[in-house]
Amino acid sequence: MWGFCGTLRVDWAQIPRLQDKGYPRPSYLFETGYEPLLPLTIGQLIEWAAEEYADKEALVSVKENVRWTFKQAKEKADQLAAGFLAMGLNPGDVIALWGFNSSYFYLTALAAARAGLILAKVDPSNQAPELRHCLNKVGAKLLIAAETDVTQNYYKIIHSLAPELDHCAAGQLRSVQLPELRTVVMTGDLTHPGTYHFDQIIKMATPEGNARVHEMQSSIQPDDGTIIHYTSVLETTCQPQKQRLFPNCFNPQLLNFLADVIFPTFSGPPKWSGDFRHTGYAYKCNVATSHLLLLQLLVVYTMGLQQCFHLKNLIQEVQSKQSLKKGVPESSLEETFTTIGKAMQYVEFKAVDKEGKMVPMGSPGELWVRGYIVMLGYWGDDAKTRETITADGWLKTGDQVILQENGHCRIVGRIKEAIIRGSDNIFPKEIEDLFINHPDIVDAQVFGVPDAHWGEEVCLYIRTRKGSDVTEEHLKAYCKGKVAEFRIPRYIRFLDDFPRNTTGKVDKKILKEQFLQDKEYKEVNEQILRKLIGDKD
Incomplete structure (x- = not known):
């Protein structure tokens, strides 16, 4: 006889016996909504x-x-x-x-x-x-x-x-x-x-x-x-x-x-860039138009599926104004700016460890998603599809996240971008967010660079506000007491502007290539290598 593990529509707080036994709430979010999904095609x-x-x-x-x-x-x-x-x-x-x-x-x-x-x-x-x-x-x-x-x-x-x-x-x-x-x-x-x-x-x-x-x-x-x-x-x-x-x-x-709801006119770059902005075009969006725009501009650009949460925030914000929201409280200002929103209805989200097991709620883990929004697969590449989507339909996003009990999600960083310093994993976004909050900094970009001793070290590139005289020493002192010592950038460099790719995103690959030619960086690693060789002798 076959069976399955279902999902009860019960709040975790309503199950005191599990709490008394010390069972941690797993990082799993799923809200079915108030009506069933409609099996409609776009046509x-x-x-x-x-x-x-x-x-x-x-x-x-x-x-x-x-x-x-x-x-x-x-x-x-x-x-x-x-x-x-x-x-x-x-x-x-x-x-x-x-x-x-x-x-x-x-x-x-x-x-x-x-x-x-x-x-x-x-x-x-x-x-x-x-x-x-x-x-x-x-x-x-x-x-x-x-x-x-x-x-x-x-x-x-x-x-x-x-x-x-x-x-x-x-x-x-x-x-x-x-x-x-x-x-x-x-x-x-x-x-x-x-x-x-x-x-x-x-x-x-x-x-x-x-x-x-x-x-x-x-x-x-x-x-x-x-x-x-x-x-x-x-x-x-x-x-x-x-x-x-x-x-x-x-x-x-x-x-x-x-x-x-009729959305207002949107203006911005003329290419389709993952939001509603278009130069010279005004879209009055009712059902078909909006679905097409959301399909093309919000969901198509979401291998990591962060926009699923952004879309939910957008809908919540306007729904609350239209008195259409039922049963879900409006996000606070803090949640709006510190999370990527609440999970969509009809879609399952969970955060898992390296073995694919759910971590406790509030703990970091890789975001997996299952539901009608998940892609069918990689075109002509079954092996890559099997690597990305599990046999039971979970898409591995590669995003390191923290799921919260109130249904919100906070991005920690991309797993592939993680800097492995010794035995410690450092996510660039955590360090970037720290420096973005500094009053003299406009933008911050963090990536890992090879290190002869630790395997990788943290490198930080920043853009400061006009007239700022902030120094490398000042920024390292700024980190004290805010992050662990090993997360403080080993190398800090200043630029007036960052190189960008065709989509307007900062091109960290170019930044890293530039840094690897840095004289100080080469000298530091040569000294480490000489010391390591000397210790072995």
Whole structure:
């Protein structure tokens, strides 16, 4: 006979006998919510929203002077989806998007969902080698690209990889460097040989194609893969993920919340950066639009799944203002700034030790997550998938966290970034947070560097406020009494600015490469080595 360990909906404090016996509460959070999950696909949700909010605005693009209602967005998406099918694409095929955000990309995301296609979002800043890797890795059959933006000429880069475009008919590409790619679609005003314009795809739709799109909504499954996210491009250990995410099932409370709330205009960098900010675009977000934005901008960028908690905080904040929150107290100001929020409903979270066993509540451990938001796996890499997702569905995030009894989560650091000094583990984020609180410091970056005696030592790079005269000695004294002696940085360096990667994040790899050429660092380790050799002699 088979059995299973279930989860009782009882507060730990209500079980005094376990407390009296000294059983520690394990680091485990799970809240089921008040209604069951809905097994909807994105395509079905788009159709529902078009009927429920037919004449309400789904998209407003200021820069393009475009305004679409939910009904119009759905109709246009179905036309484009029928165009995709007319080109010979079938459910499960991969299409790629490359360029800045626009109404074209919004429409493509909706159409891909309606046609059962898998959408791969390529970073707008990618160069030719990175684009080649992204397209070939997932076998993309169609690429939709912008013309240019401030720093990129997208067509020029595509042409450098596929010069065969000059001599082929649109949709008939046979490229040596992009062997799976058959069709290139451009959204700009210019005409290029061997490519389609976006509007041409829409004009390929037929009544029979539209009918097929409608029929497909009953055959596309809620747990089909829909989104590919590239965790990294040229790193050999990082592969695209086939995401399950929101298409599996929907939180009905979130549906009601999004249906009633219209988010304000968001402004910021023109690339999709993990938040709601877009240059020149105003999104009035009701159900379908908001789910699409949350899918693309918040959850897709979450291999470590920190945004699950950020999203919960966002929802809580607005829900409390709309009197939609039930049974969960609003986060305090301290919790808002010292934690990453409360765990989402319908998702299990636990913190575990190196053996995968839950640590006591309030103790640090690796965050594991299980539920409808977890990716299906790494594209074409079963071994990596098995390494990351357990047989019973737990995704190992690699985040060292502390789960709190009130449901909040505090990030300690990334396990892979841990500095191992002797037998002690030091997490850079802990040290960075310490120095960020110093009144003279604007930013702090911590990483480990090789050490001849301890294996690794702590290196700190800081940016100080203008006019500050803080010194290395002062900063080390500042640490006294706040952290253990072994956590105090051995090396401290000052910079006016930090090198950053294409996503705007500080590039610690470059900082570390610079430091390893540091004269003082080399001399210190040479002295240690000479002493060690002398002691052995």
